[in-house]
Amino acid sequence: MPKRLDLDSVLVIGSGPIIIGQACEFDYSGTQACRVLKAEGIRVILVNSNPATIMTDPEFADATYIEPITVEFVEKVIAKERPSALLPTLGGQTALNVAMQLHEQGVLERYGVELIGADVDAIKRGENREQFREIVSMIGAESARSRVCHTMDEVLLAAEELGYPLVVRPSFTMGGSGSGFAHNEAELRDIATAGLLASPTTEVLIEESIFGWKEYELELMRDKHDNVVIVCSIENFDPMGVHTGDSITVAPAMTLTDREFQHMRDVGIEIIRKVGVDTGGCNIQFAVNPLDGRMIVIEMNPRVSRSSALASKATGFPIAKIAAKLAIGYTLDEIPNDITKKTPASFEPTLDYVVVKIPRFAFEKFPGANPKLTTHMKSVGEAMAIGRNFTEALQKALRSIEKKGSEFSFGDCEDDVAELLHETSYGHENRINAVQQALWCGASIEEVHEFSKIDRWFLAQIHLVNQVAKSLIDIEQLNAETLKRAKRMGFSDAQIAALRGLTLKEVRDLRHSFGIRPVYKTVDTCAAEFEAFTPYMYSSYDEENEVTPRSREAVFILGSGPNRIGQGIEFDYSCVHASLTLRELGYDTIMINCNPETVSTDYDTSSRLYFEPLTLEDVLEVIHVEAANGPIAGVICQLGGQTPLGLAKQLQDEGINILGTSPESIHRAEERGEFGAILESNDLVSPPFGVASSFEEARRHASVIGYPVLVRPSYVLGGRGMAIVYDEDSLAHYLKTATEIEPNHPVLIDRFLDDAIEIDVDALFDGKELFLAGVMEHIEEAGIHSGDSACTLPPITLSPNDIERIQDATSKIAQSVNVRGLINIQFALSADVLYVLEANPRASRTVPFVSKATNVPLAKAAARIAVGESIQDLRNRGILPLHDALTSTATEVIAVKEAVLPFSKFQGVDTVLGPEMKSTGEVMGINHSFGAAFLKAQLAANSKGLPRKGKAFVSVADRDKRSMIFPIKRLHDLGFEILATKGTADVLRRNGVKVVEVRKHSEGTGAFGETTIVEQIMNQEIDLIINTPHGRGAREDGYAIRTAASLRSIPSISTVQGLAATVQALEALLTAELSVQSLQEYAAQLAQTGH
Amino acid sequence: MAKALLVFEDGRVFEGQGFGYEGVTTGEAVFQTGMSGYQETLTDPSYHRQIVVMTAPHIGNTGMNTTDEESHQIWVAGFVVRENSPVVSNWRAERSLDEELQRQEIVSISEVDTRAITRHLRDKGAMRAGIFSGEAANEPIAKLVERVQNTETMQGLDLSDEVSTRERYVIPAVGVKRFKVVALDLGIKSMTPELLSQRGIEVEVVPSTLSPTEFDALEMDGFFVSNGPGDPATAVQAIELVRHALSQRIPFFGICFGNQILGRALGFETYKLKFGHRGINQPVKDLQTNKVEITSHNHGFAVQAPLHEISETQFGRVRVSHVCLNDDVVEGLECLDRPAFSVQYHPEAAAGPHDSAYLFDRFLQLMENNA
């Protein structure tokens, strides 16, 4: 039965900002959906607040709304666009939840919008843990014993019945928000309180713990004819108890017999039928008791999920794309398999390789966070690798993680085996390394199994790796046989070099002299049964190479690897754009990346895709094999963030042509000394600084420069380890605790610019001409990492003169660094002096934001410059506008970017912002006034939005007292009741603001039971919090307040600039009706105003 | 273990590690794409005289156990895998794959590029091959190739007698006995009688040599012809038996080889596929309901019949009931004027999905209608 003809337009909802548990896999799925629907001639209307996504590029939908994903705003879009249907299953939990609310509030009915892809009852049956359990038992399968609870009393009663340990799991959440293990009543109370709060239906499941069982996932698809296929089975390396998002996972399942697998498949199919997901995909999780095979169904997600993105990349079966086709009426057998072309999608992919996914964490950014892995997801990204056996895939994945120490190492056994065994007994970031070390240092497979419950099969594989490592150490002369064996098990040249005391280059040369090189195999869904037409490749040390000759010139694009804080989807955005535009220009584009969540690793994006780690070795081998198969123009390193940028020089040293900015220029911008010289020769200034190799030296520099100073280890990324230090004692403390200061690891000491306005600039330079793409004024002052700060484009307080200076400085720096393509510069304006903080000769995090705010395809332009086009060419061809981008407020459109922070996932971590980046994602608000744009950004960033009335609590540092008076007064006028701690209250009262004084946390509860501010926050009596960190002292109070606010998700403002902007936003909220407009409409307006 | 060679009749050679039994074996090389179920594959009589190449890289992870056996022995002539598991990990495992291959003297090879081999077979078609391990691997390649070239081809081979039971045996019905079925064993898998018996059917399994007279002497409500190895064109006796059953209007069900035999009994031709269907992920469409089932396949031959029209045969009208969506190969036949049908794939699964178990119910239905 072919496509439905009654659907003229479909509303697609994205997943909003990148957060832990919901990352760019939904950009991948949403982009696929938009493409499918458009290709079918359906008008696509898209709502997503995340500007860093590919899907929100104007060309992917007919009407793109970068608006908050809330009922209020989606309703506005519906009212305006009147879509015939809403597709809610591709935008993660966010889209599903908002679709459910739209249904419950009657919006869908009111506007006659049909829900496609899943119906309301099916979503409820799948997501509501109680209804789901009934279904499981109806089909004769088993769930863990549990009780559904809505109050703490019910929770405690359930605990009595079930006994400890227990698992708490809230309904309608994802990424395990609000869940956890409780071993006693105190823990239970804690976790269940958070859980009840996290669930939109105030519902949690209290469940028997099946910690240590084997964990599996199945990805299923079903069409309206009731055809069901299992796309992929996934086995978790980490047993039950560690969230699948935080587990190392393997596809296909490795330790099930056919009988067991088919039983799981049968139960899965029965579940998808009974739940009633009738067009689309779902994910079902299972636990299996390793002792007797007893199988328990854990949960299902009646939508495309993180695992489905992984399954799509692991199998070559594009789940989201097919889900979109099923939603508009096709059946599986009517959809061709893209890869084989001849066979249909109504089959089950079969793999002749092994896929391993490893999560990447960011605990180093959140000191104080509990790094133990539990049922609550904590990872910020993941890498995937493919190999022809498990060890090859595993070791490739470990090096794809790009973290020091992530690869297995084989040094002396200094640690106690007992200690190592203990380290294997619970989930944490380096558990797999502990497993390998324990085995390396003499523990038996049995012992490690006993402690870790990790399946013996996996342990035996790691044991094999150790054995090969041992042979590499023991063998007198490294011969071809041993080397080949090691390569077949995934050892990197670097590991071998370390084992043999050789250099990387020596190992590589030796390997090549033996003729040992990887071959490249195709991911083809069918284990080679049919010919594959899509070059989706991975390396393996096997016999036959499948790379085919090319005739067009090729451009390599190096991706950005696993998402991490500071390097995420924004960089994938730029890589994808480059690929699309260069293909248009007639190049073959070759993408190398290892992040399964992204659009760049969709086999549709580039001419060829190599799913490989981004290390020098792996990249060189891909280039080698491609060079043997066709002409090569060069490699683009400037789009994927710091990862490929760091490879540029080494690739050039191997004789490879780097397109765009040269490694020499990169060095000029990144090396402090050279960059300092550039600034000096252009009469530009940077904050005074010094480099210190000892505490004495640091002290001397600091006293010359003057406190406060910003200290950091040299060569850091994303502000790692940076701190603002106010006096000598704190300096000593920092040097003692935060970094090892020694001659090889010097520390940089900068004058910290107090009260400076920070400005971000993105520009293009072609060697002659500069295109100033965007000048963004940060809302928060310098000192808060640019990635965490809100910003506005165009700037709202800078004068034309300021902007001219910025433009001039940008031009000079771009020229002197000699950039070819994108450059990003951060400035700080303090006491009318324009300081240059840093220059990044690459695509920046803000490229997608600027592109969307100004409707200029920056990344595309950068890719074209890299292959030789000039800015003049681009202007002539209409790719760049004739005049530079928005620089003044004269234009109509204002876009505000706001960062989204992961504090709710890391309980107890101080939420105060600083020079070290902590945000995982961003949203954009766009409108015709700053207040409205800022408001939209806030509504999009914070699920609770901003309060319209209620109690506002204020407590600010002395230096902020003066500047908060006016905005607080205004807040009061807008109808808020103002509460403040003593000092702040005094100032406000003196300035005629009516204010109620509250007790500080440190003062404790009063004699008559007066509650402290922290207690009031915990009791949810406060609606808005304004708390700026006090430079010194009283820190504890601030910490307690911010933590409580984060626990209760109460909007909390930590800078006076943020306060001022919020007050403007509240004015907009209370006085004007907010309208929605699509990017396409804004673009038309921008064109009209002559831009 | 020692070096081993996998040698093809066209001269292509792959070097790997020997495992299982050391020595020499020859057979028709075929590839199997299932990711689970190697034990069922090994013990499936249809693989008799074939060297099976597993495309899934890790084989042996769950060891071997007694319950998952599809017959009393391993039938494959040789076994080719990328990685043989160093340990066994499953609560039902009784021994390792390697031990079992040694015990049953199955010459096997690992550490070869199974994907390259699969592509070779896909492009050139199933062909004869040999595994030479230990001493034998040191002979000159040309000699080994010659040895392979001197073996028999599958086309024209009658293997039923080699795999069939010698003695009749009965598998009682589970619960109340509703019907009795005679199952002609041309290489039957144990899951088939098990699924029949679960439906209240008593199954009497008979040898391939059963004559029409012996057939007439048996009491039965239905007649079943199993899967099995070899070229259907040679199964003259079985074809005769099926014609005999059709003329008596005895309810008939055939699987795999049984489908080819029904096809020939009805007057259709059979032919050898280039590289066959062997896997557990094959999409088959039921042409009546238009539903797709994911099915288990193991066939190198197929029936030639028109897909979308009704054929007139000596036994009345016949239609193709099922088709493989990958390549439009006939996957099932249904007589419209006789109580008879058959499928080319494996509704008994083992290994494979259970999507097609309904066909056993359909057989039950036929017998009920006939009763």
Ligand SMILES: Nc1ncnc2c1ncn2[C@@H]1O[C@H](COP(=O)(O)OP(=O)(O)O)[C@@H](O)[C@H]1O
């Ligand atoms: N009863 C249980 N005992 C032990 N671990 C459990 C139990 N239930 C779930 N888990 C673990 O918690 C993780 C998250 O649970 P899940 O229900 O999948 O929540 P989410 O919706 O966040 O994915 C699972 O991946 C599993 O490892």
Ligand SMILES: Nc1ncnc2c1ncn2[C@@H]1O[C@H](COP(=O)(O)OP(=O)(O)O)[C@@H](O)[C@H]1O
């Ligand atoms: N001298 C300074 N005075 C005030 N703030 C600064 C200074 N230098 C850096 N910062 C702040 O620290 C943040 C991170 O510093 P930056 O040099 O941009 O490092 P990164 O490479 O992490 O982006 C900046 O966004 C800015 O807010």
Ligand SMILES: [Mg+2]
């Ligand atoms: Mg889950």
Ligand SMILES: [Mg+2]
């Ligand atoms: Mg910066």
